[in-house]
Amino acid sequence: MYKIDHYIGGKNVAATGGRSAPIYDPSTGQVQGEVGLASTDDVDTAVETAAKAFESWSDTGLMKRVSIMFKFRELLEQNRDELCEHIVKEHGKVWDDAMGELTRGFEIVENACGIPEMLKGEFSEQVGSGIDVYNTRQALGVVCSITPFNFPAMVPLWTIPLAIACGNTFILKPSERDPSCANVMARLFSEAGLPDGVFNVVHGDKVAVDHILKHNGIEAVSFVGSTPVAEYIYHTGTANNKRVQALGGAKNHAIIMPDADIDQAVDAMIGAAFGSAGERCMALSVAVAVGDNVADEMITKIKDQAENIKVGCGMSAGNEMGPLITKEHCARVKGLISEGEKDGAKVVLDGRTFEGPDGKEDGYFCGPTILDNVTKDMSVYKEEIFGPVLVVVRVNSYGDAVKLVQDHEYGNGTCIFTREGDIARNFTRKIKVGMVGVNVPLPVPLAFHSFGGWKRSIFGDHHMYGPEGVRFWTKIKTVTSRWPTSIMSGANLSFPSSD
Structure with a gap:
């Protein structure tokens, strides 16, 4: 028997409130572990920790973020067998399938290593006399991903690397049915040099989810699961002024x-x-x-x-x-x-x-x-x-x-x-x-494209990872600038134009 705790601020933190859930081995039906379930206080602690870390992480240079992401990718490869074993024992899929899941998740990490290219803005010179306009993409703040049981490593990796590389700090709420991979990834992020509090894991059920959706310290929520829950996540999150992408069911x-x-x-x-x-x-x-x-x-x-x-x-x-x-x-x-x-x-x-x-x-x-x-x-x-x-x-x-x-x-x-x-x-x-x-049975886009359905398979405006992922995890800022010169004279009260 083993126990899974939260991972907040760079260390394992026991759940408060006294609630827990069993972790089963699907191949035997036997309980093999226990995961602590978050109280609202646990969620608050994670948000406060991530918010504090955001102050410095969002100012960290792009190349420093990239170097950490490269190291994280290297550590993922070195610990592939450990991750795979957790997937097999807690989810039940066979070894080769679990290895395939990891490979597709690792591809998103590799893509996130190119974040400087993806965050490039646009520049227009001399749109008016002495006036230039440019735009940038900046991080949102504290963001969260609520992920499903069927891909305990891949789906979290669809969201975490890009969001963090963009400058956000992150809270992951994985499925309580197979929670171990989340904590392994948290440990590897710390080993890669990610500052404490940038990536946090909160284990839980609907209590945690509802508090996440209503917490005014969380800017965006990503979700993958069934359509009824996706619809609930979307409407509850957006009603609380959050940016939400919620991927639902399929046929x-x-x-x-x-x-x-x-x-x-x-x-x-x-x-x-x-x-x-x-x-x-x-x-x-x-x-x-x-x-x-x-x-x-x-x-x-x-x-x-x-x-x-x-x-x-x-x-x-x-x-x-x-x-x-x-x-x-x-x-x-x-x-x-x-x-x-x-x-x-x-x-x-x-x-x-x-x-x-x-x-x-x-x-x-x-x-x-x-x-x-x-x-x-x-x-x-x-x-x-x-x-x-x-x-x-x-x-x-x-x-x-x-x-x-x-x-x-x-x-x-x-x-x-x-x-x-x-x-x-x-x-x-x-x-x-x-x-x-x-003539391709599983048209799952590679990391440099984006994943998402239509109709009631998705709620929200952005698909996952790739270019759409960068758009979801950032907000655009447009700057119009003019520097004083000797040729300027007099005030003009008319509406600004391009003259």
């Missing part, structure tokens, strides 16, 4: 055209639908087959591969898919499968019957599941399942497939498998979704 469609390379599409969907046990906001959970011939061939090939996926504990070599995060979530996923079957979907592959590997019978396992003949009125189509469940919808035409995607309330990610350039171009231009792939 990502893959359209498989008759001319597609079916083998390529099948290989792509196996990983995209069942990787990380489907607990990804970019999981491909809906396969839209254009024509019955496409559907029949695709389902046969997906089933052949999916039923051979090795499911088990992430720490055991050779396993390809781990358990779900909690007992309750596992029951919900299996319940939705049963609802789909009751509503008329055909269960081609049934993950409900999967029995845990030897010695792991109490783990939260659900095997890969395929549901055919799904219709848009079924709960398994409308809801984000967040489990290893692929639903197949059969349509007659490309137009019917596009209408499905356009009509769904979520607009996070989508993709199309085709050899037709005109179809692909029409799809990428017209589809009402934030991230689009062409």
Whole structure:
């Protein structure tokens, strides 16, 4: 048994208020640790500490900030195995998947090392007689990120490096279900030379979240989670005059055209639908087959591969898919499968019957599941399942497939498998979704672009990381200047012009 405390002002700080939560091993169902849950006083302490640190950190030179970020990236690599082990043991994903999560997170740190280039302003000389105009981007102050359980390292790294490199001080509220990675990153930041108080970790539940959203010392909040919570975060935060980006749920469609390379599409969907046990906001959970011939061939090939996926504990070599995060979530996923079957979907592959590997019978396992003949009125189509469940919808035409995607309330990610350039171009231009792939199953943008969906998959004006991240974590200031010269004479009371 181990205990996780807050990390405030460069040291571990025990939670006040006497509340805590168990940390489970999803592969066994056993309690392995405990995390202290923040009181409002704990949040206040973190904000006060970060606010004090902001005074000097925001004045720290860009190259000093960059040198710390370079060192942090080096330490992340050196401690990759430690981070990976925490992800596997607390979240449940397999080792290779956890390593992939870390790689994508590290890319954002590398991008943040180029912050001097991204913070460059614009300059206009002689806009009027002796007048120049330029703009700069400056830090907001104390900012916060509330991150989900499914990526305990990657999603925090989507926000922390850019925000800190821009000159902000930071409070991270990670998921209480898998909290250890946050404290490891805090330790590594300190080892990299980040001043105490610039990065702080507060563990907690709704008590902490609500106080963060209402605290007048916090300028901006970033969130990733389910749509109902994202909407609550956005409206509560903005009502308290905060800048908020809140990324919500998804129901990502893959359209498989008759001319597609079916083998390529099948290989792509196996990983995209069942990787990380489907607990990804970019999981491909809906396969839209254009024509019955496409559907029949695709389902046969997906089933052949999916039923051979090795499911088990992430720490055991050779396993390809781990358990779900909690007992309750596992029951919900299996319940939705049963609802789909009751509503008329055909269960081609049934993950409900999967029995845990030897010695792991109490783990939260659900095997890969395929549901055919799904219709848009079924709960398994409308809801984000967040489990290893692929639903197949059969349509007659490309137009019917596009209408499905356009009509769904979520607009996070989508993709199309085709050899037709005109179809692909029409799809990428017209589809009402934030991230689009062409023969690419998981169109997650690299660090120098930005991540975010449309419709009810996001609340707020800015996407995450990349250029949008810099805009979110900074505010623009425009300076108009004129220096006294001997050629100036007399006052002018008219409205300023460019003359």
